[in-house]
Amino acid sequence: MTGAIGSDDAVRALDARLRAHASAADEVHDPIEYPTAPVANPQFAAAVRAVARLERSTIPRLRRMLVSPTHLDARLTAFFSTWAYERYWIADRLDQLGAAHAGDGTAGIPADGAEPPVDRAALRRDRRERVWLLGTAIATNLVGPPMVAVHVLQCLVDEWVLDEVYAALTAEVPDDRSAEVVADIRRVKAEHAEILRLAFALRLPERGNGRRLVALALRRIGWPADAGLGAAHLRALRRLVRGDPGSLSRITERINALGLGGYRVALLAPRRSTVLRIRRVK
Numbered sequence: 001m002t003g004a005i006g007s008d009d010a011v012r013a014l015d016a017r018l019r020a021h022a023s024a025a026d027e028v029h030d031p032i033e034y035p036t037a038p039v040a041n042p043q044f045a046a047a048v049r050a051v052a053r054l055e056r057s058t059i060p061r062l063r064r065m066l067v068s069p070t071h072l073d074a075r076l077t078a079f080f081s082t083w084a085y086e087r088y089w090i091a092d093r094l095d096q097l098g099a100a101h102a103g104d105g106t107a108g109i110p111a112d113g114a115e116p117p118v119d120r121a122a123l124r125r126d127r128r129e130r131v132w133l134l135g136t137a138i139a140t141n142l143v144g145p146p147m148v149a150v151h152v153l154q155c156l157v158d159e160w161v162l163d164e165v166y167a168a169l170t171a172e173v174p175d176d177r178s179a180e181v182v183a184d185i186r187r188v189k190a191e192h193a194e195i196l197r198l199a200f201a202l203r204l205p206e207r208g209n210g211r212r213l214v215a216l217a218l219r220r221i222g223w224p225a226d227a228g229l230g231a232a233h234l235r236a237l238r239r240l241v242r243g244d245p246g247s248l249s250r251i252t253e254r255i256n257a258l259g260l261g262g263y264r265v266a267l268l269a270p271r272r273s274t275v276l277r278i279r280r281v282k
Contacts, residue, residue: 014198018079021191032096034177040103041174047240048101050233051165052094054224058084061155061225070151076199083155083192090185097178146210149203150217153258154225156200159193160254161223161276164247168240200258215260222274229273238275242267248276 062084071077166186173179205211224237241247248265255263255278262281268274 010198010202014075014195014202017191017195017198018075021195022078022082032093032100032177032181034100034175038100038175038178041101042103044169044172044174045098045100045102046232047169047172047236048094049098050229050236051162051169051240052091052098053229053233054162054237055087055091055094057224057228058087061151065151068147068151069145070148073148073203076148076152079195079199086188086192090188093181093185097181101174101178145203146205146213149200149205149210149214152196152200152203153214153218154221156193156196157218157221157251157255157278158223158225159189159196160251161241162189163193164244164251165237165240168243168247171243204259211260218255218258218260218263219278219280221278223276224274234273234275235270238267238270241275251276 062080065071065080163186166182166189170179170182170186173182204214224234229237248267251265252263255265264279264281266277266279268277
């Protein structure tokens, strides 16, 4: 087993949560049906499409995990398989919501059955990622077991930020059917976050260089990461994060409860491609 294990009870709690999550995995992929056609709401549509892009950006993160010591952790490997599947399911539901409220009649499908244009920027990012993975594999395996805690931490912070984003979406949802869809998504996301929280507590080194490395990794987390978002997506996400003045405080409280020291979550200037950054409180 990889990483620091706190107690047998904690391991059993995580195992029970993982089994319950796997057995309850949602397999419903039916199109979202509305009693009546939704009223066009371009702002809501843009917001859910931006979040969908984030939910779909799991592959770069999984690539880095697979070439690191994290892939040796059987519990986490099993969870991340389901996690990635469910994030794609969530992205699909959000894309449907966005299409329903866009008011452009496209339903997310190019006109006349044409194939979508090739995203050349995404292809370039993919090529760079493949080359960069070689260095990542060497570095992370030299670091060893603490990288497991680092990877779990990165996913956990992402889930906590997305929890605030979904709360903002809930406040803007324009109809009852869409509210049900967002509520279902939040239920799945809450389960992801709790499993990651339990896993992080077990994998966090108790002391020494490993713990300091995890704290350093926390300060290097920027959100969103690995998604290749455009300016419109970033504007929508920044608007959602800024909508509730208490959202950054709640994320900060969760991070500071991890036992890695004092931090604050900072909202960066609109010109930046990163919306949030974690700062150490001196």
